[in-house]
């Protein structure tokens with residue numbers, strides 16, 4: 001195989017790819033026509049493709065390679081564990097040292113309410129676990145009627161039946177009979193789409209009672225982002241009251257919606273969501289699959305935005321994507337019920353607590369600590385990226401540019417005045433993405449938003465290089 005890999009050309013790879021490999025979230029026929037790009041190796045923040053082109057990976061793979069590529073400590077941890085004990089499960093009263101040690105370390109790096117973890121193989125499985133766990137919690141509390149979970153349109157929580165149902169992606173819901181019963185959606189806190197054209201409210205402040213849908217606005221010149229954060233959080237309260245408090249189990253959201261286009265909520269949003277969940281006793285779930293492990297400049301996104309969730313889903317950055325692993329951090333309130341009064345929880349996966357994955361996660365988290373990556377994002381490269389993004393606003397195509405930690409989005413507009421969008425048929429994001437692809441930059445397009453989430457090890461000089469590439473691609477898109 002080694003020999004054959006070396007002698008295959010890009011065209012050979014593409015032909016075999018088209019003949020046998022059905023890619024996720026892909027129009028299969030499109031690959032048969034143009035073939036995919038074959039990535040053969042990577043180091044630090046750079047990929048190399050089968051034609052030898054170097055590409056700056058401003059997406060950390062799929063938001064996961066937090067420590068960058070080629071970290072020897074992770075490779076060594078996997079190798080050692082593969083030799084010593086490649087697999088043993090955590091079913092039937094057994095456990096392995098890496099899984100126990102990781103559980104212990106996660107209790108240390110997560111917010112103080114978290115002392116327990118339930119391992120899964122991915123973020124989607126983590127969110128399936130959330131659905132079963134919150135419903136189980138309310139059963140144990142003697143309130144089985146509390147089964148509805150509220151999430152948001154344009155949120156992303158994975159691709160399994162429950163994960164995709166929690167998510168609010170209409171294209172996903174159009175296929176395969178989704179959503180499953182008992183999931184309700186509210187609108188996202190996206191100011192550009194839902195806020196900028198609203199009249200300004202005269203009296204709205206944190207803690208005001210809701211006055212019904214559409215009643216948040218009086219006359220005025222437009223709602224500020226901060227006011228809009230409160231309005232958007234009130235949609236949760238309205239939904240809870242519409243469904244009936246006695247039927248609502250939990251609210252789930254990503255601190256920053258990633259796949260939805262890096263939608264950074266106003267600072268007022270999450271504290272208000274927290275207040276509403278507390279008021280009605282509803283469990284708050286933070287999906288930290290993207291925002292966990294330093295991405296926003298704190299260990300977890302909920303810490304950046306001032307929420308105190310009862311449950312947290314994680315995956316991706318826990319191993320920097322070197323090997324699959326996910327899980328759910330279970331806060332005291334839920335853990336106490338499950339442990340003391342729950343009996344057997346009829347749920348789990350063969351790879352819950354996989355020893356090799358856990359050994360890699362341990363090495364990864366220790367490396368994040370050793371390199372001080374979380375502080376670095378918070379104090380140094382995060383603010384530096386924000387400056388770069390601020391300067392992008394002068395570009396004629398850019399209606400808005402914002403970042404938080406090392407996540408950012410550039411909104412491409414037809415007219416800066418009123419942030420008027422391009423017609424969808426132009427496919428402006430895909431045009432820009434095409435230029436990035438050719439220029440050696442991985443940037444993702446979500447509609448008219450161009451998004452990035454580079455590895456946390458990126459340096460200031462590399463941010464300069466990335467910004468120059470972004471500017472060049474924007475110029476080419478003009």
Ligand code: PLP
Nearest residue numbers: 122123124156157158287289315
């Ligand atoms: N939750 C969020 C916020 C995600 O961004 C993703 C994946 O992108 C998932 C869940 C699903 O994780 P996985 O693809 O590991 O199943």
